[in-house]
Amino acid sequence: MLEINNLRANINGKEILKGLNLKIKEGEVHAIMGPNGSGKSTLSSVIAGREIFEVTAGEIIFHNKNILNLTAEERANEGIFLAFQYPIEIPGVSITNFMRAAVNAKRLYNKQEALSASDFLKLMKEKQKLVELTTSLVNRSVNEGFSGGEKKKNEIFQMAMLEPSLAVLDETDSGLDIDALRIVANGVNKLKNPNNSYIVITHYQRLLDFIVPDFVHVLYDGQIVKSGTKELALELEEKGYDWIKDEYHNK
Amino acid sequence: MSTDETENILGEVTSGGDYKYGFVSDIEMDYAIKGLTEETVRFISAKKKEPSFMLDFRLKAFNHWLTLKEPEWAHITHPPIDYQNIIYYAAPKKKPQYESIDEVDPELLRTFDKLGIPLNEQKALMGFAVDAVIDSVSVKTTFKDKLGELGVIFCSFSEALQEHPELVKEYVGSVVPYTDNYFAALNSAVFSDGSFCYIPKGVRCPMELSTYFRINAANTGQFERTLIIAEDNSYVSYLEGCTASMRDENQLHAAIVEIIVKENSEVKYSTVQNWYPGNKDGEGGIYNFVTKRGICKGNNSKLSWTQVETGSAITWKYPSIILMGDNSNGEFYSVAVTNNYQQADTGTKMIHIGKNTKSLIISKGISAGKSQNSYRGLVKILKTAENARNFSQCDSLLMGDKCGAHTFPYINVENNSSVVEHEATTSKISEDQLFYCNQRGIKTEDAVGLIVNGYCKDVLNKLPMEFAVEAQKLLAISLEGSVG
Numbered sequence: 001m002l003e004i005n006n007l008r009a010n011i012n013g014k015e016i017l018k019g020l021n022l023k024i025k026e027g028e029v030h031a032i033m034g035p036n037g038s039g040k041s042t043l044s045s046v047i048a049g050r051e052i053f054e055v056t057a058g059e060i061i062f063h064n065k066n067i068l069n070l071t072a073e074e075r076a077n078e079g080i081f082l083a084f085q086y087p088i089e090i091p092g093v094s095i096t097n098f099m100r101a102a103v104n105a106k107r108l109y110n111k112q113e114a115l116s117a118s119d120f121l122k123l124m125k126e127k128q129k130l131v132e133l134t135t136s137l138v139n140r141s142v143n144e145g146f147s148g149g150e151k152k153k154n155e156i157f158q159m160a161m162l163e164p165s166l167a168v169l170d171e172t173d174s175g176l177d178i179d180a181l182r183i184v185a186n187g188v189n190k191l192k193n194p195n196n197s198y199i200v201i202t203h204y205q206r207l208l209d210f211i212v213p214d215f216v217h218v219l220y221d222g223q224i225v226k227s228g229t230k231e232l233a234l235e236l237e238e239k240g241y242d243w244i245k246d247e248y249h250n251k
Numbered sequence: 252m253s254t255d256e257t258e259n260i261l262g263e264v265t266s267g268g269d270y271k272y273g274f275v276s277d278i279e280m281d282y283a284i285k286g287l288t289e290e291t292v293r294f295i296s297a298k299k300k301e302p303s304f305m306l307d308f309r310l311k312a313f314n315h316w317l318t319l320k321e322p323e324w325a326h327i328t329h330p331p332i333d334y335q336n337i338i339y340y341a342a343p344k345k346k347p348q349y350e351s352i353d354e355v356d357p358e359l360l361r362t363f364d365k366l367g368i369p370l371n372e373q374k375a376l377m378g379f380a381v382d383a384v385i386d387s388v389s390v391k392t393t394f395k396d397k398l399g400e401l402g403v404i405f406c407s408f409s410e411a412l413q414e415h416p417e418l419v420k421e422y423v424g425s426v427v428p429y430t431d432n433y434f435a436a437l438n439s440a441v442f443s444d445g446s447f448c449y450i451p452k453g454v455r456c457p458m459e460l461s462t463y464f465r466i467n468a469a470n471t472g473q474f475e476r477t478l479i480i481a482e483d484n485s486y487v488s489y490l491e492g493c494t495a496s497m498r499d500e501n502q503l504h505a506a507i508v509e510i511i512v513k514e515n516s517e518v519k520y521s522t523v524q525n526w527y528p529g530n531k532d533g534e535g536g537i538y539n540f541v542t543k544r545g546i547c548k549g550n551n552s553k554l555s556w557t558q559v560e561t562g563s564a565i566t567w568k569y570p571s572i573i574l575m576g577d578n579s580n581g582e583f584y585s586v587a588v589t590n591n592y593q594q595a596d597t598g599t600k601m602i603h604i605g606k607n608t609k610s611l612i613i614s615k616g617i618s619a620g621k622s623q624n625s626y627r628g629l630v631k632i633l634k635t636a637e638n639a640r641n642f643s644q645c646d647s648l649l650m651g652d653k654c655g656a657h658t659f660p661y662i663n664v665e666n667n668s669s670v671v672e673h674e675a676t677t678s679k680i681s682e683d684q685l686f687y688c689n690q691r692g693i694k695t696e697d698a699v700g701l702i703v704n705g706y707c708k709d710v711l712n713k714l715p716m717e718f719a720v721e722a723q724k725l726l727a728i729s730l731e732g733s734v735g
Contacts (some may be wrong), residue, residue: 048690052682069310072689081690101689101701109692140703158691245731 001026001197002166007058009046010223016042018222019058020119024166029232031208032201033239034219040201041085043168043219047199048082049075062166077109081164083155084170090142095154096124099161100143104161127160131187149180156187163191168199173207185210205237218244257349281342286335289313292440295340298328299409299443302416305423312429312439319332319433325596326657327565329501329538337472337503339441367401394458397442403487404449405460408476411447418449422480426509426544426573434505434540438474442507450485450516454552455646461490464506472503478580479509483549490718501529505540514549514576515675519557521571523722526562526731531620533592536564543570544600547579547608555582556599557713559722561729564593566706569627571600574608574636579607584710586722589622589654598628598659603636603669612643615707617729618654625657639669647677648706650699650730667723700727 002024009017016039024030029219034040046053047060047116059066067075090098094130094137103123115123124138133153152172169188173181188198188211200211208216208230216232217224220241225244225248236244272511292313296306321332398405404415411419429439446462464475481487491508504526512518518544529536539562545554556570572581583599601610610630618624624647632639647656658675680702688698702722704711711719 009639050686072686073692073694076690076692084687084690088681088683090684090687090702091704092708093701097705098688098701099691101688101697105692105694105697161690 001063001218003061004047004057005059007043007046007060008056009042010054010056011042011052015056016170016222017046018225020219022217022224023049024197026165026214027192028198029192029198029200029211029213030212031216031230032199032219032224033203033216033233033236035245038219039222040168040219042222044082044168044199044201047075048072048080052143072103073108076162076164079107079165081159081162083159083167083169083172085174087146087151089144091125091141091144092247094140095138095142095157096121098251099124099138099158100156102148103161124158125212126241127157130160130190131157131158132183146152148175149177149183152176152180152184153187156184156191160187160191162187165196166199166202167196170201171203172200173202174203181207182210205233220244220248260663281340283340286440287313287337287339291339292362295441295443296479298340298342300410301412301611302420304416304420305412308424309440312436313441315430316433316436316440319431319436321479323629325567326623326659327567327594327596329565329594332501332503332538334437335662338559339472339474342443348626363386367674370400376624395404398456398458401452401454401457403454404447406447408442408445408447410479411478415447416450418480419447419478422478422511423476423511424509426511426546427507427542431542435507435542438505438507438542441472442474442476443504444540445477447477448479448489450479450481450487452482453484454482455485456487459488459490461491461492465578472505472544474504475506477506477508479518479520479545480511481513481518481552483514483516485513485516486518488521488715489524490521490715492523492525492718501536501538502527503538503540503705504563507541508543508545508570510545510551510554512547512549512554512579515551516549517553518545519555519713520545520570521718521727522558522559523714523718524558524560524566525725526595527564528562529564529591531591533564533621535656536593539561539563539566539568540565541568543568544573545571545581546573547576547581549579550580550605551575552576553580553582555713557584557710558586558597559707559710559714559725560585560595560597561725563595566597567592568597569599571602572610573602573604574610574639575604576608577605578607578609580608581603583610583612583614584618584711584713585614585626586707586710586726587615587624587626588617588726589619589624591620591622593620593622593657595623596625596627598626600629601631601641603630603632603639603641606637606639608636608639608712610639610641611642613709614643614645616645616647616656616712617650617703617706617726618647619650620657621653623655623657625659627659627661629661629663631661632666632669632671637668639666641669641671643671643673645673645675646706647675648681648703649677696727699730705725 004022005022007017032040055068060068100120107114211231216228218226226244296309390495426437429436448460449455505707510518526539547554554572560566574581581601587595588598589595614626616624616626626645627707630641645658649656660673662671684694685698703726713724714722
């Protein structure tokens with residue numbers, strides 16, 4: 001469903017992604033690990049279509065379509081979801097209103113009619129239960145004054161609402177205590193099905209105990225330098241990244 | 252976002268045609284001759300068969316106006332206004348005396364239909380009574396009879412002059428004297444019509460009262476005057492809407508609103524001002540110079556102004572409150588949007604006289620394009636106003652890098668038992684916020700609408716429900732294409 005070939009991307013003239021390749025099939029969970037500054041967050045932004053990054057080479061094929069010419073909102077409506085590492089505050093806009101705009105934008109894109117208010121609220125209730133999000137939270141302004149855990153839960157809730165076929169979780173575990181981590185991971189696991197795929201970007205093996213990946217990749221210097229199964233993550237936890245760096249530089 | 256992109260996107264705001272109220276209706280009109288002389292004043296008064304006290308008032312105002320100079324302190328610029336090149340009276344020729352809706356000029360009805368103004372009786376269900384003023388004359392007031400049963404008087408100013416001259420005489424000019432300022436003097440001399448509202452003692456007005464003002468004719472100025480009196484223990488919520496035809500030349504609108512609130516009474520006055528703002532190059536549009544003031548005369552009285560200002564080439568307007576009664580309460584909620592070359596200098600004055608008086612000011616300015624948006628406010632606490640309390644919040648939101656936002660707060664405190672607070676913020680819609688919305692599938696234009704409505708929520712919440720929805724749409728339209 002997702003195929004990234006020889007992807008190169010710059011920000012302010014500095015090359016961050018340097019010929020990255022990645023293939024993901026339906027129903028798979030791929031973890032991407034790597035030291036700080038290796039390009040993990042850039043990868044998620046480029047997949048989502050953030051304009052401050054300039055793609056200089058390569059392609060991103062999503063559902064058999066090169067999406068590099070699509071805007072961020074078109075990619076979102078095609079089924080790509082990015083759970084932000086630092087979710088953004090939008091003062092005065094309730095989660096309910098925000099989600100209603102998003103859900104209906106997607107329906108419009110897919111030539112479906114907008115949901116009625118009552119159907120929408122029903123959907124909200126259902127998904128809230130799934131990710132254990134309290135009712136009081138959805139009446140508050142998007143991310144405003146939320147704790148770290150609430151912000152991340154809110155991201156997973158939005159994912160549940162929008163039912164993407166590809167979700168990129170960008171360091172969703174950062175800033176979470178163990179209980180919040182479990183809730184977030186449970187949400188993801190409940191949403192998992194044979195048709196959707198996940199890219200889980202993380203620094204720590206801990207998250208992968210809860211969201212078990214099919215593949216683990218190491219991103220270093222803008223490329224995927226090593227791939228393996230979930231055992232690779234354990235190995236990284238134990239040995240750090242130096243041996244990978246050495247391997248890469250000796251090549 | 253690069254400057255180029257911003258430029259392009261701002262350029263897209265181009266189609267001044269976005270102003271959907273810009274049509275001109277072909278209605279036969281009765282005009283006064285161009286120009287302003289004592290004769291003009293006498294002509295208008297005679298046309299309206301006014302009692303002599305009104306003519307005296309007008310003439311005094313006119314003579315005073317002759318001694319005044321246009322004020323220059325506001326943060327606005329415009330070519331000089333030629334007061335002799337304006338028609339001061341224009342009225343639909345067909346006499347506006349209707350027994351039922353069927354007798355209204357069909358072209359006029361179509362006009363109000365296009366404006367979405369509920370003149371027909373079926374709107375009874377919505378619970379609004381409407382007075383519609385086109386150019387200079389009130390053409391239709393609905394629900395008069397029903398309100399009459401409660402003793403509520405809601406009619407055009409002209410009618411009030413005929414039927415309740417004693418009330419008009421007592422209150423007209425009592426809050427905004429004709430000596431108040433240049434435009435108030437002008438209005439007092441040549442005002443043509445407007446709305447009049449009287450709520451008797453102990454009556455809670457059961458429906459929203461609303462007035463729609465429409466400038467249609469070319470080269471005319473509109474000078475309406477609204478007078479609202481709430482007797483003891485009464486309540487009324489009042490809404491005013493304004494639109495105008497699209498014209499290449501600038502048109503002058505100089506109105507006065509006076510409100511008197513007596514003991515234990517409450518008046519809510521909401522405005523959605525959408526006069527034609529001019530095109531993208533700053534041509535045409537209404538010059539809106541308005542004096543609005545209310546007095547909380549009785550103890551425990553309350554007055555609130557809520558305004559959503561999206562129209563006009565120039566807005567010069569400071570709805571103010573004199574807090575005279577002890578424990579009286581004044582509120583001002585404002586959203587002012589400027590785009591393209593629009594200029595707004597707006598705010599409020601809160602004059603605390605009585606003990607334990609409270610005032611609250613929430614002002615949200617939004618500037619886009621090459622517009623200039625200023626908040627100007629005065630909080631004055633007199634010696635007598637023991638334990639007075641004021642809180643002001645003035646926020647500015649900037650879009651693009653060619654617009655301006657300015658805040659001119661004046662605070663004048665004469666006793667040491669009062670507490671005055673002022674908070675102000677300036678912000679921009681961030682790239683991060685837009686990307687976050689985009690990533691959820693929301694187009695940038697819609698994202699801007701969402702964010703702006705969120706920013707204005709505290710004010711929009713104060714509008715009656717139906718108008719809050721309208722106002723939200725209006726904000727989105729006014730800002731269309733202003734951010735990329």
